[in-house]
Structure formats: structure tokens, C-alpha cells
């Protein structure tokens with residue numbers, strides 16, 4: 425075991441994992457995270473705590489992880505390289521481990537231009553692949569990036585994101601391979617709506633033997649409304665929503681219910697794709713739907729290991 | 730190579746010269762002339778605006794290349810008009826501004842009239858793109874001659890982020906994704922396998938984070954060498 429986290433145990437034992445996401449508040453209330461933790465506690469193996477997601481300032485991911493943990497949820501600490509240099513990243517990793525965080529997710533981060541401080545200086549001292557590599561070195565060699573010794577153990581289960589829907593498509597699996605080479609243990613993908621394209625991506629990954637080296641959790645974003653689906657199709661960079669889904673929502677009497685059905689259909693298909701070892705549900709503010717979805721997808725109760 | 734500049738808002742310039750009665754204006758005949766920000770006509774336009782605001786202009790000149798050492802001679806030739814002025818407004822790039830300040834005979838305020846934006850190349854007629862931030866450890870040999878530090882909005886060294894879409898960068902449909910260009914060029918030259926290697930973390934100590942960079946150039950053999958030995962610690966990570 426690298427970190428001995430619940431997520432690691434589930435994935436390493438070959439079980440189908442379920443993770444979700446919870447964003448910390450734009451304020452100081454621990455209750456916001458506690459509430460989300462309560463909603464997600466029984467239906468997920470671990471919950472990602474986002475790190476200034478979409479470049480909007482929120483409570484820190486580290487603090488959010490600690491609160492989630494106290495509320496009985498195993499956190500995955502998201503870390504973007506946009507806001508911290510190599511010193512700050514390493515310092516927060518040490519602190520997070522000391523406070524009981526075991527899962528980490530390495531990200532570039534959305535560009536600050538999209539957030540609420542567009543005039544900020546983006547740090548980008550190291551990139552997300554170098555962050556994976558640095559974490560692996562910290563864990564396996566107990567060394568900082570500069571080679572200095574770290575005192576104490578550095579248990580970490582290292583994750584990263586992948587977007588099979590970004591361009592250039594042919595390069596996306598190569599990028600995944602690069603993350604594997606850097607030392608990643610698990611991957612959570614961008615939301616999958618275009619299942620055939622995702623299946624092609626996974627086929628390429630399996631052909632390269634990557635499914636043996638990394639656990640891929642397919643991303644899922646529940647659709648709340650027709651407007652949301654259209655918005656994601658038109659404005660969210662790196663997300664593709666096929667017309668077929670838009671048509672289904674247009675025709676439906678209750679778009680919200682249809683949205684859940686669409687996602688359940690997608691999850692059914694995802695389960696069958698070789699190399700997919702779990703799903704990652706990003707409910708973005710609709711956390712109360714997650715338990716129902718996981719239940720209906722036949723993924724409850726969650727295994728206790 | 731061109732240093733790309735834009736004119737500062739006139740209000741900012743007026744604030745600088747607020748306490749001065751006499752102003753001398755210096756333009757540059759190279760990059761600032763090309764950018765139409767500090768050539769003869771822009772210098773004369775500023776003169777008009779200053780005079781309209783009640784200032785006196787003791788003289789103006791357009792130095793052929795404000796960033797080079799001949800600036801010292803140009804300032805000497807113009808000494809009389811400069812002596813009369815309470816301050817100088819330099820409509821040159823920031824390098825020219827600093828060069829003028831260094832070579833001034835008397836200590837006298839020198840104010841920038843332009844914002845220095847970037848060093849760019851004219852990649853199509855009339856269009857300039859930033860291409861280098863002078864990082865001192867160039868990776869162009871591994872990125873098909875596209876600088877990932879300035880052309881990629883996140884300065885990524887290991888390939889395109891998840892926001893790259895249809896050849897465009899996530900920050901704007903008007904901005905090409907640097908990594909898509911790099912990818913295409915590597916494919917075209919049969920070098921895609923080079924993108925598999927993990928590019929190590931950057932040594933920023935020799936770049937913008939290491940304090941002012943200085944070198945000695947040996948006049949006889951032309952050797953450029955760093956002023957101080959880099960610290961051992963800096964080379965480890």
C-alpha cells in the first residue's frame with residue numbers, strides 16, 4: 425500500500441470505485457463542507473475537495489479536506505499549479521499528510537482569466553506532470569524536489585486528471601502515458617457524454633497497456649436542465665455534449681428526470697468499457713442527487729475494506 | 730526582433746510632469762517608430778498635448794536607437810535643450826528609458842511615455858506575437874521552435890492541457906494553442922516520440938526569479954560569462 429487510503433484499497437482490490445466532488449465555500453463556514461460530506465458519506469469511496477476551482481477564490485482545499493475528514497469522508501486533495509510554487513506545494517503536501525490526507529490530485533488548474541481575480545499572476549512554476557513526479561519522489565525516495573531528505577513517512581496516493589475530449593485527440597492517450605510514467609496511481613477524467621469517443625480513447629489506452637498501470641475513473645457531471653447541457657456544450661472548455669443528448673432533453677417533459685436517466689445510461693455503458701475502474705461524479709452544487717444516482721446505478725452499498 | 734510598445738494614457742504622463750514647467754521629449758527611431766508609439770509624429774503630437782496643457786517643451790529629438798550606447802552622444806548633442814528642461818519624457822521602450830536615465834549628464838527625472846509590452850516577431854504583416862521571455866535555459870530544441878513559456882498561457886512544459894480545443898487555447902478562441910502547434914510540427918517532422926520524454930522542472934534562478942542578470946562580455950574573444958557562480962543548491966532541483 426502506498427498510502428493505505430480507502431480509495432487505494434478499493435481500486436487495488438479490483439473493485440469499481442465511486443468518487444465525488446465537493447467545492448469549499450466562498451466563505452468561512454465549515455458547515456457547507458459538513459453538509460456536503462453528509463450527503464456523500466455513504467455513496468462514495470472518497471470525495472475530491474476542489475482547489476480554487478475555475479480560479480474563483482474559496483476556502484483552501486487543505487482546510488476543506490480536514491473538515492471533510494472530520495465529517496467522516498475520505499478526502500482527495502486537489503492541487504493546482506496555478507496558485508502555488510514548488511515551495512508552497514511541497515509545504516502543503518507535508519501539512520496535508522500530517523493532518524491525515526492521503527489522496528492527492530495533480531492539476532494545472534483553469535486559467536486565472538476565468539476566475540474572479542483575472543488580474544492575478546499565474547504561478548505555473550512547475551506543471552501538473554512535474555507535480556506528479558515530485559509527489560512520487562517525495563513518497564518513494566522521501567526527498568524534496570531539490571533532493572533534500574524529508575523526515576517522516578510520506579504516504580500518498582497520487583491522482584491526476586485526463587481529458588479525452590480535448591485536442592489533439594491522438595495525443596491524449598500519449599499524455600495519459602506520460603502521467604503514468606511520471607508516477608500517477610489513479611486518473612479522474614473530464615465528464616463523459618460522448619461515450620463512443622471515450623471508448624476509443626480507452627481502447628487506445630488498453631492497447632498501450634495503461635489499464636494495467638493506472639486506475640481510470642470516468643468523469644460524470646449530472647445534467648440538471650437543458651440550459652445547463654447547452655451551456656456545457658457551448659462554453660465549458662474541454663467538454664463535448666453530443667446533439668443526441670440535447671435532443672433527448674428537448675423532447676423530455678421533465679428535463680431534470682431525463683437528465684438523471686441520461687447519466688444512468690452513460691454510467692451503465694462506462695461500467696462495460698475495459699480499463700474503466702470507477703466513476704467520478706462532479707455534481708457542481710447538486711450534491712443531493714449523487715446518492716440517488718449511485719443507488720440507481722446499482723453501485724450501493726459501497727464496499728467496506 | 731522588435732520591442733513592442735503602446736502609448737501610456739495621456740493622464741498618466743500629465744501626472745508625471747505635473748510639477749514640471751519645461752519638458753523635453755525623446756523618441757526612438759527603431760522599434761517605437763515602427764509601432765507608431767514613439768516616432769517623430771507621436772513625439773510631436775505629445776508636444777502639442779503638453780503645450781495645450783500649458784507646459785513648455787524645451788526641445789525634442791528622435792534618437793536612432795535609444796537602447797544602444799550611441800544614446801550618450803545623442804544626449805550630449807542635445808544638451809542645451811535638455812539642460813533647460815525640468816524633466817524628460819522618453820517615448821521609447823523601457824530599455825531606452827533606462828538607458829537615457831543612465832546617460833543623463835545631470836540628475837533629472839526621466840518619465841516613460843510608453844508601456845513596454847513584449848519582445849515579438851512580425852509573424853504576419855502588421856501582426857506581432859510575443860515569442861520569448863529570455864528564460865536563459867531555452868527549450869526550443871524540444872518544442873519545435875515554439876516557446877511554451879510565453880506561447881502557452883500556463884507555461885506548460887509537458888504538452889497541452891485539457892482546455893486545448895480545435896487548435897485554440899482555453900483562454901480565448903483568438904489565441905492559438907501553443908502545444909497544438911508544437912504537436913503538429915513534431916508530427917510533420919516525424920519527431921512525435923520526443924514529446925514522450927518528461928521535461929524537467931525549470932530552473933527559474935537563471936531567469937526572471939534570480940535577481941538582475943548580468944554578464945561580462947570579453948571584448949577580445951567575445952566570451953560571455955556570468956558575473957557570479959550559480960549557487961550549488963540552484964542546480965540540484
Ligand code: SF4
Pocket residue numbers: 860861862863864865866867868869876877878879
Ligand atoms: S524557452 Fe526561454 S529562451 Fe527559449 S524561447 Fe522560451 S523564454 Fe526564450
Ligand code: SF4
Pocket residue numbers: 880881882883884885888889890891892893894897898899900905906907908909
Ligand atoms: S490550451 Fe494550449 S496554450 Fe492554452 S493553456 Fe492549454 S496547453 Fe497552453
